[in-house]
Amino acid sequence: MNDKHETIYLDYAATTPVDERVVRCMVDCLGPDACFANPASSSHAPGREARNRVERARREVAALLGAKPPEIIWTSGATESDNLAIKGAARFHADRGRHIVTSRTEHKAVLDTCRQLEKEGWQITYVTPGEGGIVSAAEIEPALRPDTVLVSVMFVNNEIGTVNDLAPIGELCRERGVLFHVDAAQAAGKLPVNVDALGADLLSVSAHKAYGPKGVGALYLRGSPKSRLEPMIHGGGHEWGMRSGTLATHQIVGMGEAFRLAAAEQPAEAERLASLRDRLWAGLSGLGGVHLNGDPARRVPGILNVSFEGVEGESLLFALRELAVSSGSACTSASREASYVLRALGRDDQLAQSSLRLSIGRYSTREEVDRAVGLVRAQVERLREISPRDDDESTKGAA
Amino acid sequence: MSLHAGLPEYSSEVRRRFERAPRLGHLAGKLPGRVSGAAGDVRQGVRVVFEARLAEGRVAQCRFRAYGCPHVIAAASWVAEHAEGRRVDPAWPDVHQLARLLQVPPHKLGSLLVVQDAFRACMAAPREA
Numbered sequence: 257m258n259d260k261h262e263t264i265y266l267d268y269a270a271t272t273p274v275d276e277r278v279v280r281c282m283v284d285c286l287g288p289d290a291c292f293a294n295p296a297s298s299s300h301a302p303g304r305e306a307r308n309r310v311e312r313a314r315r316e317v318a319a320l321l322g323a324k325p326p327e328i329i330w331t332s333g334a335t336e337s338d339n340l341a342i343k344g345a346a347r348f349h350a351d352r353g354r355h356i357v358t359s360r361t362e363h364k365a366v367l368d369t370c371r372q373l374e375k376e377g378w379q380i381t382y383v384t385p386g387e388g389g390i391v392s393a394a395e396i397e398p399a400l401r402p403d404t405v406l407v408s409v410m411f412v413n414n415e416i417g418t419v420n421d422l423a424p425i426g427e428l429c430r431e432r433g434v435l436f437h438v439d440a441a442q443a444a445g446k447l448p449v450n451v452d453a454l455g456a457d458l459l460s461v462s463a464h465k466a467y468g469p470k471g472v473g474a475l476y477l478r479g480s481p482k483s484r485l486e487p488m489i490h491g492g493g494h495e496w497g498m499r500s501g502t503l504a505t506h507q508i509v510g511m512g513e514a515f516r517l518a519a520a521e522q523p524a525e526a527e528r529l530a531s532l533r534d535r536l537w538a539g540l541s542g543l544g545g546v547h548l549n550g551d552p553a554r555r556v557p558g559i560l561n562v563s564f565e566g567v568e569g570e571s572l573l574f575a576l577r578e579l580a581v582s583s584g585s586a587c588t589s590a591s592r593e594a595s596y597v598l599r600a601l602g603r604d605d606q607l608a609q610s611s612l613r614l615s616i617g618r619y620s621t622r623e624e625v626d627r628a629v630g631l632v633r634a635q636v637e638r639l640r641e642i643s644p645r646d647d648d649e650s651t652k653g654a655a
Numbered sequence: 656m657s658l659h660a661g662l663p664e665y666s667s668e669v670r671r672r673f674e675r676a677p678r679l680g681h682l683a684g685k686l687p688g689r690v691s692g693a694a695g696d697v698r699q700g701v702r703v704v705f706e707a708r709l710a711e712g713r714v715a716q717c718r719f720r721a722y723g724c725p726h727v728i729a730a731a732s733w734v735a736e737h738a739e740g741r742r743v744d745p746a747w748p749d750v751h752q753l754a755r756l757l758q759v760p761p762h763k764l765g766s767l768l769v770v771q772d773a774f775r776a777c778m779a780a781p782r783e784a
Contacts, residue, residue, distance in 0.1 A: 568700060570724040574662055574673065605698050642676055643722040644693065644704040 264624045264631075265580045268617030269414055269442060269559050274510065275467040275618070281513040282469060285309065285506035295503045296494065306505045313512020320515040321440075321459060322450035323476050329495045330508055333473035334441035335365040336488075337460030338408075340475050340499065341437045342369045344485030345406050345458065346378055349435070353403030354378045359391045360600040362410050365460075366439055370408075385420075388551025389413060389601045392421035393428045400428075406435045411443035411454075415597040415613055416550030417559025419447065426455015441465050441473075445518030446526065446556050451476055457484075463507070467618060468514030472507035475499075525618060529557035532616050532625050536560055539629030543636055547607060549598055559615045563598070563607035566640045572610060575635040579628055582613040666758035669729040676728060678735035680718045682706045688715070689783040692776030695769040697722050703731050703773035707738065709782060714738045723766055726759045730770045733757065743778050 274282075285291045285306070295310045297303025311325065318325045331337045346356060358370055360382045370380045381399040385391045391409050400407075407429050412419055422438060429436035437458040443449050445466030451459055462473035477484060477498070491500040537560055540546050545565030564572065573583040594608035603611075614628065665673070682689055688709045695702035701723040708716040717738040719731040730753050741747065750767045753759065759767060 566697075566722070568723050570662065571673070571728065574665070574725050577662075605700070609700060642679055642720060642728060643697075644702055644720040 263578060263580050264628050266614045266616060266620070266624075266628060267580045267582055268620070269417070269465070269613060269615035270582060271464045271470065272467045272617055273619065274464075274469055275514060275517060277517060278468055278510045278513045282506045282510040285509050291505065293505075295505055296492075309509050309512075310503055310505060313508045313515075316512040316516040316519070317461070317474050318476075320444060320449065320519045321461070321476055322452055323459075326496075327451075327476055327478060329475045329477060329498045330503055331473045331475055331499055332471055333464070334363075334439060334460045334462035335473075336499075337462070337473050337475040338363070338365040338437075338439055339369050340485065340488055341458040341460060341477075342366065342406065342408055343373065343488060344498075345435050345437065346373055347486035348484060349405040353401075353405045355381070355401050355404045356406045356408065357381045357383065357396055357399045357404055358408040359383050359385055359395070359410075361385050361389060361391070361413055361415075361597045362408065363414055363439055363441070366408050366410070384600055388554065389416050389418045389549070389597070390420055390551050390554055391425075393424035396425050397428055400432055400434065404432070404434050406437060408437040408439065410439040410441075411449065412440075412446065412556045412559075413550065413597065414442045415595060416561040416601070417442075417555045417613075417615070418550040419443075419554045419556060421554075422454045422456070429457075430455055442556065442559075445515065445522055446558060448522070451478065463511035463514055466514050466518050469507050469510040472504060472511045474511070526557045529616055529620070532620055532622065533557055533560050535622065536614060536616070536625050536629060537562075539626070540632055543633050545640075546636075547603075549601065549603065549611060558617055559613065561598075561611055561613045563603060563611040564636050565607070565610075566643050567610045567636050568639070568643075569594075569609040569611065571639055572612065572635065575639060576612075576631060578631055579614075582615075583611065663760055665725055665729075668733075669725055669757050669759075672729035672732040673725040677732050678718055678739075679720065679732065681720075682708055682716055682718055685783065687783060690777050690780040692773055692778070692780045694772035694776055695723075700724075701727055701766045701769045703727065703770050705731070705735060705774050705777035707777055709743060712742055714741050714743065714778075721770075723769070724763070726757060726763050727766050727770060729757055730759070730767050731773070734770060734774050738774065745775065745778065748774060 293302035293306045295306040314325045314328045318328050383395040383399050426436050435457045438456045439460045441462050444461040457478045459476040464470040487498050489500050494500045547563045549561040569583050598608035686708050691706045693704040704720045706718045707714050717735040719735040721728045721731040734748050750771045753767050
């Protein structure tokens with residue numbers, strides 16, 4: 257095998273290509289004859305036109321989330337949204353308490369932000385998910401304290417694709433007067449998202465997971481955004497003072513169009529992707545010694561995370577370089593750190609290291625899935641042939 | 656994961672040996688002078704097994720099996736192939752020589768030590784009659 261074969265892209269959970277329809281909207285905001293003006297320049301018509309497009313995009317994003325347009329703050333992506341939500345809420349409400357609850361399986365954008373707050377004196381409780389990797393109110397409730405100011409739980413786990421049971425957590429937070437932040441980067445456009453149904457006070461999304469451009473995202477902030485967060489970026493007072501900086505019209509317009517398309521096409525797309533995902537799983541599970549990671553039922557349509565017995569992760573990933581997939585092991589370090597999410601789920605090191613996340617999306621085809629199944633099966637079988645076996649005569653009594 | 660861990664660059668020799676795995680397998684049947692040895696643990700990410708047939712103080716045949724990254728598989732293959740015809744030498748192979756030959760990054764030296772330990776265990780094992 258060489259690297260010249262056409263790659264099958266199965267990494268839609270990492271990022272998605274920008275939809276051609278989105279590209280057209282973005283291009284319309286670039287260049288000297290396009291809508292390039294500063295949306296803050298309300299004194300002239302080009303500026304007002306740019307502002308109109310930004311506000312139209314805000315309405316599209318709000319509509320997908322069941323929010324009101326003024327509750328949407330533009331950011332550079334979900335990582336910044338998570339930072340603004342968690343640090344901003346923690347610092348603003350520091351006089352009420354300095355305790356935050358989150359889960360061990362959150363994205364690093366949440367975990368590293370929480371660790372930063374720990375360095376600054378906050379206390380964080382990291383709860384372990386329940387069965388199948390699902391975080392529910394049963395895990396969150398015992399962790400709440402009188403000084404808890406924020407709970408942060410992701411909607412869809414980015415590694416294993418499981419869907420957390422958020423609505424009861426939102427209800428619990430409301431009862432206790434605790435803010436509830438949801439990282440919905442993997443959910444927006446893949447599942448119905450409604451901030452009221454979730455009970456979310458803050459919710460992070462990005463464009464590039466939903467066929468929009470990289471470099472733009474949004475934070476939903478319930479109610480008036482003017483008095484609930486400590487801003488991180490100052491300089492101009494844009495976005496009600498929550499996030500200063502000239503708005504990137506073409507990025508924002510792209511995100512708006514991507515979210516408009518997602519709202520229109522999500523139900524049909526979810527059905528098609530679930531069918532492809534099930535076909536993928538059926539093909540892989542036939543190998544034997546293959547484990548599905550995460551709850552088999554509560555999952556987003558496009559993500560499948562599997563571990564293979566008797567196969568080492570780095571070799572598997574290299575053997576499958578015709579596939580653009582993500583691995584559960586970080587073998588570039590001396591420590592061979594296995595996925596912290598799979599370890600939190602109780603997977604042993606071998607299975608955690610040999611996991612693959614295969615994520616399909618808008619442009620995935622049945623033919624690609626079938627070809628991927630064939631490649632994975634062939635390479636797993638080959639690597640198992642190379643591996644010493646438990647009953648290998650020569651390994652008996654070996655150290 | 657570290658879902659987005661990048662793969663290291665592999666030398667052409669590592670790629671070739673990973674793909675074709677020369678000297679992979681077992682020595683067939685019951686052979687006088689056969690020895691075997693292993694090192695590592697699958698739970699730690701590396702396990703290597705060598706089998707060899709020794710004759711007149713030399714390695715007549717050698718085969719390997721390996722669980723590990725492409726560098727480990729390539730190193731085990733290289734050792735098995737180059738052992739054949741060599742005098743039994745308790746100081747061979749040298750892990751630093753292996754690393755240079757295969758262009759293995761420094762943080763993988765620990766994995767190469769498992770290959771070295773497995774081969775040396777094989778050479779030190781009691782021979783089958």
